[in-house]
Amino acid sequence: MSLAIQLPLRGDQTEFNLRVWERLLADPELAKITGRFETDRHGHILMSPPPGYHHGSRQFEIGYQLRTRLGGNVRTECPLSTSDGVKAVDVVWLSDLRESTAVVGEVLVESPEICVEVISPSNTRAEMEEKMALYFDAGAIEVWFCDENGGMRFVGKQGPLERSLLCPDFPALIES
16 A cells, blocks of 8 residues: 655745744754754654764765865755755755855755765665655755765666766765
8 A cells, every 4th residue: 555645835835944943943952952853844853863973974075075076065964945844964065056045044945956865774765765856846956875885876857877967976985
């Protein structure tokens, strides 16, 4: 049996997401908690433990490789407003032009051109497929995945890519 849900239109969800996120950032009790926060489309907090040592190392290296090859703007743990709440993207790259229109307060309201997820043992395939769909819906051009061994997988809106079209010389393996 399969279940399909109708998500709100991203534009309709954005104002709500921004209000919820601003409230979370201002909450002194939440500031005391270590971990990653995301929200769902209802404004509920989704928490996960902080990423592990190798996860952070891969985030850093991916960001470094992107900045070296493309310049532009690289961020980690970047909050992105989607039609299913605010999601924390592990690594993003966005051009100066995209940055000038995408940032509202502390949240991106339009996806960076490149969104990268570093896979953790707790991530499921379904979860990553959902995030990928949300990132494309929000305007991503490519979504990349770094597996637990450092192997990179690149996906464009039309499907899997042999290599990134935006950064064709990006390494296929990220050492941690």
